[in-house]
Amino acid sequence: MKMTGAEMVLAAFEEEGVEVVFGFPGGAVLTLYDEIFKKGLRHILTRHEQGAAHAADGYARATGKPGVVIATSGPGATNLVTGIATAYMDSVPLVAITGQVARPNIGTDAFQEADITGISLPITKHNFLVKDIGELPRMMKEAFHIANTGRKGPVLIDLPKDLQVEQGDFVYPSKVEIPGYKPTYAGHPGQISKAAQAIRRASRPLLYTGGGVVSSGAQAELLTLSQQARIPITTTLTGLGSVPHDYELFLGMPGMHGTYAANHALNECDLLVAVGTRFDDRVTGKLDTFVPRAKIIHIDIDPAEISKNVVVDIPIVGDVRLTLEQILKRLANAETDGTEEWCQMVREWKAAHPFRYCQDSAECLKPQFVIEEIYRVTRDKGPILTTDVGQHQMWAAHYFRVNRPRKFISSGGLGTMGFGFPAALGAQVAHPDELVVCIAGDGSFQMNSQELATAVHYRLPVKIAVINNAYLGMVRQWQKYFYEGRYAHSSMAGSPDFVRLAEAYGAAGLRVASADAVTPTIERALEMDGPVLIDFQVDPEENVLPMVAPNTSIVEMIGGE
Amino acid sequence: MRRILTILVEDRPGVLTRVSGLFSRRGYNIQNIAVGRTIEPGISRMTVSVEADPLTVEQVVKQLNKLVNVLKVSDLTEEASIGRELMLVKIKADPVKRSDIQQMVSTFRGKIIDVSPDSMIVEVTGDDEKLQAFTLMMQEFGIKEIVSTGQISLLRGSKTMRDVKA
Ligand SMILES: Cc1ncc(C[n+]2csc(CCOP(=O)(O)OP(=O)(O)O)c2C)c(N)n1
Numbered sequence: 268m269k270m271t272g273a274e275m276v277l278a279a280f281e282e283e284g285v286e287v288v289f290g291f292p293g294g295a296v297l298t299l300y301d302e303i304f305k306k307g308l309r310h311i312l313t314r315h316e317q318g319a320a321h322a323a324d325g326y327a328r329a330t331g332k333p334g335v336v337i338a339t340s341g342p343g344a345t346n347l348v349t350g351i352a353t354a355y356m357d358s359v360p361l362v363a364i365t366g367q368v369a370r371p372n373i374g375t376d377a378f379q380e381a382d383i384t385g386i387s388l389p390i391t392k393h394n395f396l397v398k399d400i401g402e403l404p405r406m407m408k409e410a411f412h413i414a415n416t417g418r419k420g421p422v423l424i425d426l427p428k429d430l431q432v433e434q435g436d437f438v439y440p441s442k443v444e445i446p447g448y449k450p451t452y453a454g455h456p457g458q459i460s461k462a463a464q465a466i467r468r469a470s471r472p473l474l475y476t477g478g479g480v481v482s483s484g485a486q487a488e489l490l491t492l493s494q495q496a497r498i499p500i501t502t503t504l505t506g507l508g509s510v511p512h513d514y515e516l517f518l519g520m521p522g523m524h525g526t527y528a529a530n531h532a533l534n535e536c537d538l539l540v541a542v543g544t545r546f547d548d549r550v551t552g553k554l555d556t557f558v559p560r561a562k563i564i565h566i567d568i569d570p571a572e573i574s575k576n577v578v579v580d581i582p583i584v585g586d587v588r589l590t591l592e593q594i595l596k597r598l599a600n601a602e603t604d605g606t607e608e609w610c611q612m613v614r615e616w617k618a619a620h621p622f623r624y625c626q627d628s629a630e631c632l633k634p635q636f637v638i639e640e641i642y643r644v645t646r647d648k649g650p651i652l653t654t655d656v657g658q659h660q661m662w663a664a665h666y667f668r669v670n671r672p673r674k675f676i677s678s679g680g681l682g683t684m685g686f687g688f689p690a691a692l693g694a695q696v697a698h699p700d701e702l703v704v705c706i707a708g709d710g711s712f713q714m715n716s717q718e719l720a721t722a723v724h725y726r727l728p729v730k731i732a733v734i735n736n737a738y739l740g741m742v743r744q745w746q747k748y749f750y751e752g753r754y755a756h757s758s759m760a761g762s763p764d765f766v767r768l769a770e771a772y773g774a775a776g777l778r779v780a781s782a783d784a785v786t787p788t789i790e791r792a793l794e795m796d797g798p799v800l801i802d803f804q805v806d807p808e809e810n811v812l813p814m815v816a817p818n819t820s821i822v823e824m825i826g827g828e
Numbered sequence: 829m830r831r832i833l834t835i836l837v838e839d840r841p842g843v844l845t846r847v848s849g850l851f852s853r854r855g856y857n858i859q860n861i862a863v864g865r866t867i868e869p870g871i872s873r874m875t876v877s878v879e880a881d882p883l884t885v886e887q888v889v890k891q892l893n894k895l896v897n898v899l900k901v902s903d904l905t906e907e908a909s910i911g912r913e914l915m916l917v918k919i920k921a922d923p924v925k926r927s928d929i930q931q932m933v934s935t936f937r938g939k940i941i942d943v944s945p946d947s948m949i950v951e952v953t954g955d956d957e958k959l960q961a962f963t964l965m966m967q968e969f970g971i972k973e974i975v976s977t978g979q980i981s982l983l984r985g986s987k988t989m990r991d992v993k994a
């Protein structure tokens with residue numbers, strides 16, 4: 268069928284089941300926007316392209332489907348960069364479509380020209396500059412395929428303005444044939460047998476799992492493995508929710524702000540079963556002190572993750588879910604040597620070393636208390652939680668006990684301040700009937716607070732809890748511990764009145780400054796329609812503890828007694 | 829240690845940037861790189877010399893394989909292979925030195941391909957070692973300029989790079 272380039276993009280969206288796109292228009296995508304208008308495709312107009320990228324990311328993390336974001340050439344495209352990099356670092360499927368100047372003008376420093384395929388090369392899984400209308404259907408197909416298979420990630424398509432109006436034949440390929448792209452899904456049977464045997468023999472095994480469990484949907488297999496073989500589990504930030512928080516053998520998060528139980532289990536285990544995770548330095552601490560007593564099994568779909576940071580003994584390249592399934596088959600009715608003594612030990616650690624804080628005066632509000640209360644009040648609703656980056660993010664990981672995957676959405680790898688709120692909007696678009704809560708930092712929130720307009724515009728009833736400590740708290744904390752308390756430019760003096768800021772946009776704003784107001788105010792916010800921001804004015808000098816100093820052993824925990 | 833990687837890539841715009849960008853981004857040092865066509869249309873072959881320890885090379889190879897346009901990566905370092913590089917050297921050559929130069933060039937089986945009153949251009953091919961030795965000898969006469977292609981390599985015998993495990 269004859270179609271214009273813009274029509275082809277829309278037709279491809281339809282083929283791919285795209286229900287909503289996030290974006291911001293401009294000169295180089297006017298034709299595409301005209302087509303969006305004509306076809307009535309749902310489009311969420313954010314107030315900044317970065318917001319659109321994070322919203323598409325939040326949508327993808329909340330659903331498992333690729334998020335789609337559109338921006339114009341030049342500044343529109345460069346504004347996507349942080350959002351794309353955020354998705355790349357956490358392996359989130361995203362398709363970004365950018366306008367480009369007309370083909371004859373490429374390379375001439377034309378108005379609003381930026382080499383976005385060059386700029387995004389290191390932060391995309393792959394990208395395309397479409398030069399020939401005949402290539403467009405195939406590239407669209409490949410973009411969605413690459414974004415959402417193997418180790419997922421963002422793919423960018425750069426679409427010159429003149430190509431959007433050019434006519435061509437549209438036949439959407441039914442299959443993709445990319446000779447250089449063949450992800451491995453089935454783990455090697457020999458390696459799987461070895462892994463099963465190692466698990467059977469271990470007396471102090473530990474599962475260390477990450478975002479890969481969420482993206483392959485392996486939570487059931489993971490839990491079964493843990494239950495059958497009696498293996499405790501620790502889960503990274505991006506894996507939170509893939510193991511029910513109240514499961515007896517769940518140890519919480521490992522690493523720099525991990526639990527005592529998780530870090531000590533890592534230190535003592537004799538077998539580490541790493542699943543869909545990448546041995547990030549925030550988890551391992553000083554590498555040569557990491558899991559000193561353990562043999563390591565590493566299951567990951569990306570061969571390049573195997574032995575990248577830590578050399579492993581039994582690598583298995585494959586889909587996490589399929590591989591765990593195979594391991595379970597090999598373990599069925601086999602004798603597992605007792606791990607009960609070990610399980611007992613980690614349970615004792617867990618009981619003896621919970622996270623602690625002290626909400627002793629009504630006046631001085633502790634951020635941990637706020638988050639724990641938000642959790643308590645909303646738990647029956649099973650909300651989707653998003654966070655920004657900083658202390659509040661760690662406290663959310665500690666005190667918000669998520670029980671299901673895709674319910675805890677946070678920028679792990681890139682640690683992008685300003686991610687939480689637009690990501691919450693994306694999650695709310697995906698799940699209009701669910702409660703979406705954003706735990707924001709006062710610093711982070713200001714990086715994308717313009718999206719309040721988006722929330723109001725589309726009546727997205729996200730509840731925003733600004734954990735307002737009047738500091739770039741995490742920076743201040745590092746300055747306290749590692750720079751002798753010199754608080755260089757980490758004060759947030761000059762922040763707006765967040766309540767009035769919300770109100771200026773037409774959203775509701777509430778303020779809480781004392782402990783006894785916390786619960787009733789949360790309850791009130793939940794009863795209100797539309798977006799609500801609560802400004803929680805918390806103790807400015809609270810620290811996230813325990814803490815492991817960078818590049819030290821993870822059992823040297825500051826405040827970890 | 830110096831490793832020789834050969835890479836088959838789809839001949840798409842930007843593919844060289846993707847490959848070389850990957851090396852620099854991940855902190856691997858390319859010593860030289862040569863690119864040319866193959867008998868299969870649309871497929872180019874790169875030969876990259878990189879200074880790295882075996883673990884790093886393993887990581888380089890895996891990262892290269894993740895590039896969508898990369899079809900195959902082989903490490904030829906441990907294989908029986910032949911490597912050649914072409915070099916052109918412009919040498920100061922006043923008439924009295926000419927015959928000495930000529931003699932040296934023929935020892936290295938090079939060719940004099942251009943002569944002017946006070947200089948000449950010599951073409952030599954060989955592996956890295958030979959070219960270094962030749963350069964050293966020519967320095968005696970005075971080198972004005974050097975250009976070289978970067979090494980290209982093939983496996984000895986009937987085996988091809990497609991038979992080498994990544
Ligand atoms: C875009 C960006 N810039 C800078 C940083 C470095 N950084 C990490 S945490 C942090 C402080 C965040 O402050 P706030 O949002 O108020 O959270 P808090 O730590 O106070 O809870 C900063 C500046 C970052 N992660 N992202």
Ligand SMILES: [Mg+2]
Pocket residue numbers: 657708709710734735736737738739740
């Ligand atoms: Mg703060």
